[in-house]
Amino acid sequence: SQQGEEDxxxxxxxxxxxxTMNCSxxxxxxxxxxxxxxSGRGLVHxxxxxxxxxxxxxxxxxxxxDTSKKSSSLLITASRAADTASYFCAPIVSGxxxxxxxxxxxxxxxxx
Amino acid sequence: xxxxxxxxxxxxxxxxxxxxxxCAQDMNHEYMSWYRQDPGMGLRLIHYSVGAGITxxxxxxxxxxxxxxxxxxxxxxxxxxxxxxxxxxxxxxTSLEGWGNTEAxxxxxxxxxxx
Numbered sequence: 728s729q730q731g732e733e734d735x736x737x738x739x740x741x742x743x744x745x746x747t748m749n750c751s752x753x754x755x756x757x758x759x760x761x762x763x764x765x766s767g768r769g770l771v772h773x774x775x776x777x778x779x780x781x782x783x784x785x786x787x788x789x790x791x792x793d794t795s796k797k798s799s800s801l802l803i804t805a806s807r808a809a810d811t812a813s814y815f816c817a818p819i820v821s822g823x824x825x826x827x828x829x830x831x832x833x834x835x836x837x838x839x
Numbered sequence: 840x841x842x843x844x845x846x847x848x849x850x851x852x853x854x855x856x857x858x859x860x861x862c863a864q865d866m867n868h869e870y871m872s873w874y875r876q877d878p879g880m881g882l883r884l885i886h887y888s889v890g891a892g893i894t895x896x897x898x899x900x901x902x903x904x905x906x907x908x909x910x911x912x913x914x915x916x917x918x919x920x921x922x923x924x925x926x927x928x929x930x931x932x933t934s935l936e937g938w939g940n941t942e943a944x945x946x947x948x949x950x951x952x953x954x
Contacts, residue, residue, distance in 0.1 A: 819939030
């Protein structure tokens with residue numbers, strides 16, 4: 728399976744600051760997705776970036792992808808207390824083994 | 840549009856009991872999967888299915904059975920529950936069309952405790 732590994736494991740920032748979390752993976756991918764999980768809830772899709780894209784924006788989210796380094800980053804600008812959640816990446820590999828897998832996530836805490 | 844529905848939300852089992860966790864989706868998704876989430880472990884893939892009649896094992900399949908008789912439903916069976924299966928279980932679905940180019944939808948989870 729192609730499992731992304733998020734880093735750092737935990738991140739604590741003040742409201743209004745930017746939060747950056749990273750994802751590393753091992754093999755070539757078609758695209759990469761980021762998800763958010765609020766405490767005790769199911770994952771919710773945030774953004775998808777394709778392998779031929781280097782950067783993508785959605786509201787306060789900015790995602791980058793560096794396929795040469797096999798890494799992606801998620802930046803949340805002007806964070807809010809409501810952004811407190813766990814964030815997961817899911818590298819998507821083509822082929823017959825179509826598994827959607829996740830790492831351990833980054834636990835983000837935004838302090839008011 | 841209900842999305843992905845998991846039942847029950849909470850369950851307490853005694854060791855050795857059996858039960859089925861239900862998962863249903865109304866989006867006509869071919870791909871469905873089950874995960875377990877333990878503290879600090881992230882989501883680990885148990886089983887997945889790419890269509891009716893087709894299932895395959897994920898990272899942690901032991902102790903769990905699945906079947907996929909319809910597109911909509913993907914139940915997860917615990918034949919003889921063990922305390923090590925205490926966890927939160929999530930079901931997800933997504934379209935196979937352009938694999939990975941569409942988002943996956945998750946249920947709200949089933950919190951299972953085995954005593």
